[in-house]
Amino acid sequence: MRPLAGWGGGLLSEPSEPSTGADAVDRPPPSRESPRIPDYLQKFYWWAYLSPWAVRLFEREWLVNLILWGNYGRLRDAVLAELGQSSAQNVLQIACVYGDFTRRLVSQLGTAGRLDVVDVAPIQLANLRRKLAADARLRLSLQDASALCFAGASFDSTVLFFLLHEQPAGVRAATLAEAVRVTRPGGRIVIVDYHRPVASHPLRYLMRGVLHALEPFALDLWRQEIAEFLPAGWTPAAIEKTTSFGGLYQKVVIRV
Numbered sequence: 664m665r666p667l668a669g670w671g672g673g674l675l676s677e678p679s680e681p682s683t684g685a686d687a688v689d690r691p692p693p694s695r696e697s698p699r700i701p702d703y704l705q706k707f708y709w710w711a712y713l714s715p716w717a718v719r720l721f722e723r724e725w726l727v728n729l730i731l732w733g734n735y736g737r738l739r740d741a742v743l744a745e746l747g748q749s750s751a752q753n754v755l756q757i758a759c760v761y762g763d764f765t766r767r768l769v770s771q772l773g774t775a776g777r778l779d780v781v782d783v784a785p786i787q788l789a790n791l792r793r794k795l796a797a798d799a800r801l802r803l804s805l806q807d808a809s810a811l812c813f814a815g816a817s818f819d820s821t822v823l824f825f826l827l828h829e830q831p832a833g834v835r836a837a838t839l840a841e842a843v844r845v846t847r848p849g850g851r852i853v854i855v856d857y858h859r860p861v862a863s864h865p866l867r868y869l870m871r872g873v874l875h876a877l878e879p880f881a882l883d884l885w886r887q888e889i890a891e892f893l894p895a896g897w898t899p900a901a902i903e904k905t906t907s908f909g910g911l912y913q914k915v916v917i918r919v
């Protein structure tokens with residue numbers, strides 16, 4: 664193991680392969696106990712995120728790109744373009760992403776910018792740490808998206824990349840409520856996820872079958888708008904939705 668200096672101000676170790684992740688958190692959540700891994704992750708996504716062999720298998724950008732029918736780079740870049748290159752932005756990425764997503768987010772931050780990444784799976788945080796160079800602007804922490812430990816209005820921008828389709832409706836609503844709470848008024852929440860494709864989409868029936876078989880909550884996003892999961896009684900300043908690849912993917916920008 665090689666020590667790395669300066670990440671979040673601390674001394675860290677670089678594991679040679681995916682570890683269980685127990686050493687991956689830069690700071691403990693300030694006031695709550697470590698979250699437990701939610702049942703839906705353990706039951707339906709263990710094969711994608713929770714075991715060392717899963718991380719080894721899926722931590723390949725070409726594979727993630729294949730799963731997204733060649734759209735990974737375009738969808739990632741749509742998020743980056745949305746955030747722009749403001750030098751002093753505080754950005755929150757809710758949940759780790761395979762590939763170079765976070766590295767690109769960091770490289771777009773100015774010197775006064777900051778990126779917080781939270782995930783509920785220690786192994787995912789350990790994997791992310793291994794992928795990134797030490798950088799004092801970056802902090803990783805073990806938190807559940809549906810019960811964040813940040814103070815309200817802490818971030819200029821909050822990013823959710825293909826997380827919401829994995830969550831049961833109640834957790835999805837709680838995650839969005841937390842995103843709204845921690846994003847400052849005037850800031851934005853940028854979401855990229857699945858969406859119902861057009862009726863004539865050549866992949867429509869294949870994707871319906873794949874999502875039905877492997878991702879039991881994903882088809883919610885074919886049936887309902889993301890806006891329907893926002894807190895009742897809360898009115899965003901604006902919501903802009905754009906779809907791509909025949910409607911199979913959506914980008915939703917919520918102005919808080």
Ligand SMILES: C[S@@+](CC[C@H](N)C(=O)[O-])C[C@H]1O[C@@H](n2cnc3c(N)ncnc32)[C@H](O)[C@@H]1O
Nearest residue numbers: 712758759760761782783784787807808825826
């Ligand atoms: C962002 S999603 C999907 C990412 C995408 N499929 C990719 O290319 O990597 C996957 C991540 O969400 C995390 N996750 C799922 N539910 C979570 C929750 N309630 N709180 C925090 N992280 C969560 C998982 O541990 C996993 O690292």
